[in-house]
Amino acid sequence: MRDDFCAFILTHGRPDRVTTYNTIRKHGYTGKIYVVIDDEDKTEDQYRERYGDEVLQFSKAEIAKTFDEGDNFNDRRAIIYARNACWKLAEQVGCKYFIQLDDDYSRFDWMLDKFAFACEVKVNQLDWLFTNLVSFLCKTPFHSVAISQSGDHIGGRQSSAVKSAQAKRKAMNSFVCSTEKPFQFVGRINEDVNTYTSKQRKGVAFMSFMQARLTQKQTQSNSGGMTDLYLDSGTYVKSFYSVMYCPSAVVVGSLRGGGTRNGVDNNKPRLHHSINWNAVAPLILRDDIKKGPRKATPISAASEV
DSSP states (O other), X not given: OOTTEEEEEEOOSOTTOOHHHHHHHHTTOOSEEEEEEETTOTTHHHHHHHHGGGEEEEOHHHHHTTSOOSSOOOOOOSTHHHHHHHHHHHHHTTOSEEEEEOSOEEEEEEEEOTTOOEEEEEOOOHXXXXXXXXXXXXXXXXXXXXXXXXXXXXXXXXXXXXXXXXXXXXXXXXXXXETTSOOOOOSSSSHHHHHHHHTGGGTOOEEEEEEEEEEEOOTTSSOSTTHHHHHHHHHHHHHHHHHHHOTTTEEEEEEXXXXXXXXXXXXXXXXXXXXXXXXHSOOOOOGGGOOOSOOOOOHHHHHHO
């Protein structure tokens, strides 16, 4: 793996459940790994005992001064602080590129082959995948590229992702970034949606790479981390942060599905954000490829033809 790249695993309060660390090693990643914790984590000593010099720590209070949290609740149980700290941490360890990962990933799979046919094959060369995502980031105007999630492939072979084989203009969970293309996540809760909706309207582009997929534990099923915050605030509050940041394109709507988990029937409607993508990421043609206004053909010239 290239020496100017590292993987940041963002975690809090669960030193014995950083599943992602072993997962990416098993899937063929040989590069640098750093476990990122904050200075308010009471389990800091346990992290250092397990991961030693691979633990990086930042100040939540200091990072909070640098971006818009979107509220005045003074509750810092959120991942956004770690996300925004990563650019300085990357410079600290001498890396130009990095990927932000949650701590609960269990698997990486290829979902589309080179002919865009549906498949599900374990990724055994994460070095190759990460290297090519970095290369893509360098050669395009995108500020961050993410790996798709299980929910992006609902429907299997009949899903829109498989049928179109296109990238999605969203980015969640895994963010491949460059210190030369810095940006700030905004909004204490639902920070990924807040950011890729509000920023893309200003030309800061994001996308998800659909050929690969990561699998993680379902939201609110893994105690610690941000689970307690989601349980306390509920999905309405979570989704409404995105409405605040991008009211012209995001609304709170009703979502069904999810089966039964922890004794809760998730097939009942629940509140969730709904995005109008035509308002978030309009398709604007460059001036050099626009056809321009159509000119009327003179009658004399038409008659000659």
